[in-house]
Structure formats: structure tokens, C-alpha cells
Amino acid sequence: MSSSKQTTVLSGLTARLGWRWRALRAGGGEAVMHRVQVLRKCEAHGSEYGGYFVVPDGLNSDAVVYSFGVGEDVSFDLSLINQYGLSVFAFDPTPKSVAWLGGQVLPPQFHHYAHALGTADGVATFFEPKDPNHVSHSLVRRGPQPGHDHT
16 A cells, blocks of 8 residues: 555545445435545555544644554555654553564554553553464454363
8 A cells, every 4th residue: 555645534434445435224214325425535554454444634643643553564664764754652561563563674653662552550460372373363262261171
């Protein structure tokens, strides 16, 4: 995904998500078509997997981006840094992400913290994914739990 490509929110969403219209049923049962009414310039940043659209208004070297759960794809963050020279504060405590980020050559505007976003301050237990190839951990334990008979 090109970081310099500009589009509108409407065409960007339809291209990215594949939707054009949403049919709703009105009170009388007839189909009513709704569409996005606000058009804003937006830009695509990052890879197909880890990319997002942003409205670039106000993005400059003084801007700050907070990025949570970066995993092993910081293409979005790096694209914004490269285009605007802004600062990114990335948060991800998962071991694979911490190890992966430690092996990357990252610009000085990229700051990583091995912390998670939560509803309260404190320590949380994260459980590893079932598939060892996956990066994301969960606050919810999946699968059989020790000491429980699941037969």
C-alpha cells in the first residue's frame, strides 16, 4: 500500500472493505439505501496486513501517534514517520513483539514500551496463543485449563 496514495474516505473504505451500500429496511418494509455522506481526503499508510487509513489534517513533525498492539508489523508507524517526521509511541508487551522490535533498525522517532493498554493500572496475566506462529496474546485463557477435566 503506497503511503503517498490519497483518496477519499468513501472510495478508500469501499476499496479496503469491499462495501458500497448498506440496505436497511424502513418502517414500511421497503429497502432504503444509505451511503457515506461526508467526504474527506485520507491516506493509506502501512502494509496490507498492518495498514490503516488516516485523515492527514494536522499531521506534521509536531504530531504524536500512540500505537497499541504493534506485533511484528510497524509499517503503518514507519510510513507516518517517513512522511511527516512525527513521533510514534508504540505499546506491546508480548514477548514475540518485544523480541522482533529489538531486532529492527528503527528511527529515533519510534519509541517502544513493553506495556499494554487497560482499564486500570496494575499487572495483568497474558496467555500465549494456541498457534505458536501467532504473536497476539490474550487476557482470556483458551483451551483446557490445568486441573479441569474436559472429557
